[in-house]
Amino acid sequence: MSREVATKKQILESAYRLFVERGFRGSSMRDIAKNAEIKAASIYNHFDNKEQIFAKVFKAKHPMFRLLSILDTATGETAEELLTDAIDRLNTELRSEPELLNLFFVEFVEMDGKHIQAAIDANFPHDSTFMRKIFGMKSELRDIREPVLVRSMIGTVFANIMFNWFIGDSKPKRWGSSTEMTDVLLWGILRKSNSS
Amino acid sequence: MSREVATKKQILESAYRLFVERGFRGSSMRDIAKNAEIKAASIYNHFDNKEQIFAKVFKAKHPMFRLLSILDTATGETAEELLTDAIDRLNTELRSEPELLNLFFVEFVEMDGKHIQAAIDANFPHDSTFMRKIFGMKSELRDIREPVLVRSMIGTVFANIMFNWFIGDSKPKRWGSSTEMTDVLLWGILRKSNSS
């Protein structure tokens, strides 16, 4: 990797971490430069301006594709096992890296969503191992299209975590556990009832 | 309402709109003052600093309680009707006011979630008409606790909308409609199968 490419990569990585932690306007070019171990003016040898950096970071780190990759690692002999494992993995990943979705929030609030389409165009099509696996277990499922199934799963996990943020650490018993939430999802997806 | 209270209210309302549109660091005290039709220095007669304004805005506008209020307006003779109407209302509201959740995103990214607990403490307990209604239809439902039900519903609607942001306007057919998503949820909740 040439020196130039390496520096560019350092800038993008530094910017990613800062945008995720402090948002776009909260991350200065000087801070981005410092983490990349250069001076602020040198950034302009690689990028035209701050927003161009954000656009490239967002394209490279769009969280949707990260979540689909996590799904691909799930395993299981039956549909119920596969789905449960997939949900566990999503939950674990989002809990250990809660800022995974921050980049998207920043894009939505500060950028008005204007880079989303370009990021989608750059990353599609995505070959999903998970969808192929669950497709092979079709007989165990209700008649639901695969993408709808994937949405339901990501949605359930996502909603669990968001909801936990919403209510803070208070009253977890009152509001239920994520296991209870997963149960609702499985009942909605599987052809036969799961053990509960 | 005294002049002083009215001014304070104008400042909070102005700050709310700006925080939601541009984030915390993207909203200057001068902008907040201009929308409230005073000068920037005058804000300090009512608030100590910018962050205190955010804390008060967040406490007053925590989106969780807004969503619960929307649920309370739902009607229906059967559990299926009530749930479908509730989901429709949530979808309609979030679609017509997509920035409803932005305040929460800003709190999460720029404030590191530090005001959440205070907002919860200030707003609980919340008397939910919706939960009482659905409680009365318990025989039509699987054995799911009401809060879990509410979470599933808000979660499903929320995940639908987030997912639509994720994928932008592209390939709606490929990824399914929110009707298909609702169907999965109803199957997971209702004791008997719904028409599909």
Add this chain to the structure above:
DNA sequence: CCTACCGATCGGTAGG
């Protein structure tokens, strides 16, 4: 509630 102002920091440029 205002005018006037503070030091600090911002994104970006000039010129080497």
Add this chain to the structure above:
DNA sequence: CCTACCGATCGGTAGG
């Protein structure tokens, strides 16, 4: 890739 610097804007204060 750097030093030095630009005008603009920031949160906040003094003083009336």
